[in-house]
Amino acid sequence: MTNQYPLWKNLLILCVVIVGALYALPNLYGNDPSLQISPNRDTAVLDKQTETRIADLLANKGIAYKNIETMKQGVLVRFNDVNAQLTAKDLVSDDLGDGYTVALNLYPAAPAWLTALNAAPMYLGLDLRGGVHFLMEVDMNAAMRQSDDRYVGELRTLLRSNKVRYLTIARHKSGGVDVKFRDNTERAKALLLIGKELPRLVREEEDRNNAFYLRVTLSEQEARETKEFALQQNITTLRNRVNELGVAEPIIQRQGLDRIIVQLPGIQDTARAKDILGATATLEYRMADSEHDVEQALQGRVPAGSRLYYERNGSPILLKKDIIITGANIVDAASGIDQQSGSPMVHVTLDSKGAKKMARNTRENVGKPMAVVFIENKVETRKVNGELVKTSRKIEEVISVANIREEFSKRFQTTGLDSFEEARDLALLLRAGALSTPIEIVEERTVGPSLGQDNIDMGFRSVVIGFIFVLLFMAVWYRVFGLVANIALALNLVLLVAVLSMLQATLTLPGIAGIVLTVGMAVDANVLIFERIREEIRNGNTPQASIAAGYDKAFSTIADANITTLIAALVLYGFGTGPIKGFAITLSIGILCSMFTAIVGTRAIINLVYGGRKLEKLAI
Amino acid sequence: MQLFSSKTNIDFLGKRRIAMVISLLLIAISVVSFFTRGLNLGIDFTGGTIIEVGYQQPVELGGVREVLKESGYGDAIIQHFGTAKDVLIRIPPREGVASAELSSSVLKGLHRANPDGVEMRRVEFVGPQVGDELTEDGGLAVLWALFGILIYVAFRFEWRFAVGSVAALIHDVIITMGIFSLFQLEFDLSVLAAILAVIGYSLNDTIVVFDRIRENFRKMRKGTPTVITNTALNQMLSRTLITSMTTLLVLLALFFLGGAVIHGFSTALIIGIVVGTYSSIYIASTTVLALGVSKADMMPMQVKKEGQDLDSIP
Numbered sequence A: 001m002t003n004q005y006p007l008w009k010n011l012l013i014l015c016v017v018i019v020g021a022l023y024a025l026p027n028l029y030g031n032d033p034s035l036q037i038s039p040n041r042d043t044a045v046l047d048k049q050t051e052t053r054i055a056d057l058l059a060n061k062g063i064a065y066k067n068i069e070t071m072k073q074g075v076l077v078r079f080n081d082v083n084a085q086l087t088a089k090d091l092v093s094d095d096l097g098d099g100y101t102v103a104l105n106l107y108p109a110a111p112a113w114l115t116a117l118n119a120a121p122m123y124l125g126l127d128l129r130g131g132v133h134f135l136m137e138v139d140m141n142a143a144m145r146q147s148d149d150r151y152v153g154e155l156r157t158l159l160r161s162n163k164v165r166y167l168t169i170a171r172h173k174s175g176g177v178d179v180k181f182r183d184n185t186e187r188a189k190a191l192l193l194i195g196k197e198l199p200r201l202v203r204e205e206e207d208r209n210n211a212f213y214l215r216v217t218l219s220e221q222e223a224r225e226t227k228e229f230a231l232q233q234n235i236t237t238l239r240n241r242v243n244e245l246g247v248a249e250p251i252i253q254r255q256g257l258d259r260i261i262v263q264l265p266g267i268q269d270t271a272r273a274k275d276i277l278g279a280t281a282t283l284e285y286r287m288a289d290s291e292h293d294v295e296q297a298l299q300g301r302v303p304a305g306s307r308l309y310y311e312r313n314g315s316p317i318l319l320k321k322d323i324i325i326t327g328a329n330i331v332d333a334a335s336g337i338d339q340q341s342g343s344p345m346v347h348v349t350l351d352s353k354g355a356k357k358m359a360r361n362t363r364e365n366v367g368k369p370m371a372v373v374f375i376e377n378k379v380e381t382r383k384v385n386g387e388l389v390k391t392s393r394k395i396e397e398v399i400s401v402a403n404i405r406e407e408f409s410k411r412f413q414t415t416g417l418d419s420f421e422e423a424r425d426l427a428l429l430l431r432a433g434a435l436s437t438p439i440e441i442v443e444e445r446t447v448g449p450s451l452g453q454d455n456i457d458m459g460f461r462s463v464v465i466g467f468i469f470v471l472l473f474m475a476v477w478y479r480v481f482g483l484v485a486n487i488a489l490a491l492n493l494v495l496l497v498a499v500l501s502m503l504q505a506t507l508t509l510p511g512i513a514g515i516v517l518t519v520g521m522a523v524d525a526n527v528l529i530f531e532r533i534r535e536e537i538r539n540g541n542t543p544q545a546s547i548a549a550g551y552d553k554a555f556s557t558i559a560d561a562n563i564t565t566l567i568a569a570l571v572l573y574g575f576g577t578g579p580i581k582g583f584a585i586t587l588s589i590g591i592l593c594s595m596f597t598a599i600v601g602t603r604a605i606i607n608l609v610y611g612g613r614k615l616e617k618l619a620i
Numbered sequence B: 001m002q003l004f005s006s007k008t009n010i011d012f013l014g015k016r017r018i019a020m021v022i023s024l025l026l027i028a029i030s031v032v033s034f035f036t037r038g039l040n041l042g043i044d045f046t047g048g049t050i051i052e053v054g055y056q057q058p059v060e061l062g063g064v065r066e067v068l069k070e071s072g073y074g075d076a077i078i079q080h081f082g083t084a085k086d087v088l089i090r091i092p093p094r095e096g097v098a099s100a101e102l103s104s105s106v107l108k109g110l111h112r113a114n115p116d117g118v119e120m121r122r123v124e125f126v127g128p129q130v131g132d133e134l135t136e137d138g139g140l141a142v143l144w145a146l147f148g149i150l151i152y153v154a155f156r157f158e159w160r161f162a163v164g165s166v167a168a169l170i171h172d173v174i175i176t177m178g179i180f181s182l183f184q185l186e187f188d189l190s191v192l193a194a195i196l197a198v199i200g201y202s203l204n205d206t207i208v209v210f211d212r213i214r215e216n217f218r219k220m221r222k223g224t225p226t227v228i229t230n231t232a233l234n235q236m237l238s239r240t241l242i243t244s245m246t247t248l249l250v251l252l253a254l255f256f257l258g259g260a261v262i263h264g265f266s267t268a269l270i271i272g273i274v275v276g277t278y279s280s281i282y283i284a285s286t287t288v289l290a291l292g293v294s295k296a297d298m299m300p301m302q303v304k305k306e307g308q309d310l311d312s313i314p
Helices: A007-024 A048-060 A082-096 A112-116 A140-161 A184-197 A220-245 A270-278 A294-298 A352-364 A420-432 A449-502 A509-538 A543-575 A578-610 B013-036 B061-070 B102-113 B128-156 B159-182 B189-219 B225-257 B260-290 B301-312
Strands: A031-039 A067-070 A075-078 A100-108 A131-138 A168-171 A177-181 A201-208 A211-218 A251-255 A259-265 A280-288 A306-310 A316-326 A330-337 A344-350 A369-384 A387-403 A411-414 A439-447 B048-055 B077-081 B083-091 B118-126
Touching: A007 A449, A007 A578, A031 A082, A048 A067, A048 A075, A048 A082, A075 A100, A082 A100, A131 A220, A131 A270, A140 A168, A140 A177, A140 A184, A140 A211, A140 A220, A177 A184, A184 A201, A184 A211, A211 A220, A220 A251, A220 A259, A220 A270, A270 A439, A294 A306, A294 A316, A306 A387, A316 A352, A316 A369, A316 A387, A330 A420, A344 A352, A344 A420, A387 A420, A439 A449, A439 B128, A449 A509, A449 A578, A449 B048, A449 B118, A449 B225, A509 A543, A509 A578, A509 B189, A509 B225, A509 B260, A543 A578, A543 B128, A543 B189, A578 B189, B013 B159, B013 B225, B013 B260, B048 B102, B061 B077, B061 B083, B061 B102, B083 B102, B102 B118, B118 B128, B128 B159, B128 B189, B159 B189, B159 B260, B189 B225, B189 B260, B225 B260
Parallel strands: none
Antiparallel strands: A031 A075, A031 A100, A067 A075, A131 A259, A131 A439, A168 A177, A177 A211, A201 A211, A251 A259, A280 A316, A280 A369, A306 A316, A330 A344, A344 A411, A369 A387, A439 B118, B048 B083, B048 B118, B077 B083
């Protein structure tokens, strides 16, 4: 019989429709603004008690919430609106203190039975939910310089301890270390020694200006490893810092050889995020110089052995030039509450080398003030006459001055801080001091929460209006066939959303544009088929034969047209970054879904409507 | 409803000279505009900072400009964005400063002048090195897309068709970009994406017509290549127009309702689709004919081998 699908084919289509509808469904429920509270240290526990504590706190302050529950990752509180969520965040994080991370999150509002099926709504991109996107570049030149500096020290120790006599040893301008010798014999000794002890270094003899030089450089492989290490170290540190910022689903991943992508959905205070992520830093602990007068130093009479610094609030302070320890000696720093006074404080833990130095210093200086100098290395890339030039700037600032109460070494506390906020920031800065290679933000895209919601609303509205236009148009134009095409179009939209949800693809504004475009173009296949059917009818064929011929003949055209569009979409995906990728993904999946719904889907319905009976004419 | 009650028979190709003149004129204008006015490149390509802020009340740009001048951003370009309450601030990459902290300091300044009435809506900062790379990658992407399509069409059809479709695409891309240059519309990353989508769309249109030309070459016993091609254009006319129509409908929805951020994107697509529809009728087929396609080229494989030698004689 003509134009009838076998039962299995109809069932299969029905199956696809049901599964599609099921997985698209969570998107209708949307997301609840919520708080995710999790412990960030082993000492902090999370149990039913924490849940009750938070519930009581919110009830006391009169903040309405939808639901509170303890899950594997922590306590989850859902709210009805963003305002309640934001107010609650501040309250809860103040109440729980530093041991917990309180993160803003969007949590699927779908009912439990859908969640049990692993059906979740599409993940909203930063332009829809608000948040920050950073692209950061690790300064590899600085990484190489630091590695050369390390080798300068290492070579000096090596040569000295083996009694090889050299004149000077220094980092070469264009990379590597230059060692200068008085004569060839010493150089030959050094060459042999370095070859034995540091075999991975490349050694070159050079005679310049009547002097004997030995140029030592990193081998290609080692240079690569050094860079790789610098990148990985930065990723690790960034990850730690991001955790401190309280972000529910941060993305930190490498891009290429020297770049890192950081995405922080839902972050409100971008300036703070940038402060914490953007600069790398080192620290120096120094004794304050309390014997001399700061006023005199301000007038230019800085005593020998001291240097003039400024505190965060701008007030000047004299510090001794001798460095007690540096950031490299710090193992951990954390903020907390002093058990006796209840005031905020910061714990610091040092490594054994640092502990020894600290013990020696504090023993001699009990009662005197000690300061922490925070040194930020900011790298900037500027364009000078069309050339890209990198400059680094050093910003030194005293972040803490405290009296030494007693002798200490490995562990100590800094107290006398004004607020918990200050304690938290100091701890963060101290930890940041452990990081070394400078890193620079080369791209930033921040979307405020209100714009995110506007984007969702506007995107949704344009999909709906565009969709209705096309539906009306098709129904008027092709009558019954138009209605069938409309069902297919709706199905296409459901399938597209279902596939995107299953893949947990990120939906962005360009992604929505891709969906809108798909709606417009998806009917193309049906237009091709229907025009072909009309043509067959005009050529005097019977209605049934026209339907069959229309579908058959239009198929290769549809396939060709869609594959070429798919090529363009794939290129777009391959080259595109973030948002553009989203557009390419929705466009590609839309094309594939539309081929299924427009060809197989409409045929099934047409067959059910017209198939297997005698027809005089078609409503097309 | 039908667009044309019976078979249409419009002599498209009879007017191909006029079309050619129009196209060449448009391309000439575009190219001249490129060289004289250039593209109004967005910060995605030039580097720089964009800050969008929203006020509670409609705001005068003069006041905002004053505040920025005080903060040391006298060179900022300030305009309303979408509504009178939203303001877009562009700060060009300057010699000397290219810092990511620029936006914080601008926002701080605005906030000080208007403590609770201003809200950050969007900040985009692109460093110069990223901008340079994007320009390069973007150009490469367009070339790759064209190359991939050339190969696929040559494989599925014939080399003349591949050249014809790519000629139509280049035509569309040049004119779309030309209009962006002529009216100094901002050309950013989303517009580039739209141009790639235009390539996909225009191609879709062209391929559908080619498919019919090929079919007609095989089916129609009589008629010169010109007549055969013209028949195909007429047969596909109502499809071409209807699909363009539905696509334009949704794009207009996107243009008017999608918000200011996506304006450039929808503008580029609307231009591209109008130009693409025109080029699939006039440019693609005309090029194929000009390259001297014949019935023999279009026969299925076995037959094609016999005719091939004849064809290679110019």
